Amino acid sequence: MEENVEIEINCLQDRVVVAFKSAQVSGAEGIADACSKILDYIDKNNPKLVIIDFEEVKFFSSQVLGMLLNLKGRLEKRGGKLLISSINPQLYRVFRITNLDKIFRFFPDRESANKHIPVK
Secondary structure (H helix, E strand, O other), X not given: OOOOOOEEEEEEOOEEEEEEOOOEEOOHHHHHHHXXXXXXXXXXXXXXXXXXXXXXXXXXXXXXXXXXXXXXXXXXXXOOEEEEEOOOHHHHHHXXXXXXXXXXXXXXXXXXXXXXXXXX
């Protein structure tokens, strides 16, 4: 049985926080569904900043990395940015091992990520 990946999307002006609400993000269908929802939101609303909040996530599969690269690419084509907040140290190690820590910007919490780029 495929597990559901719960996300919550909140918008404030041209900023969006996508919070993963599942402790485990590993099912291929669930990740694809979450990615589709986020991309649909980006396409319809054209946010300048998207913060992906992993505060509640304890484990994710490597497919999440592909999803994040896809989201980042879509945002950058539109002049937007993707930031990652509240990722636990064990999950951050995956980014370091794959050298993706040099591609993404990380923040300890969503508040500090939200302050990073001023709203224009």
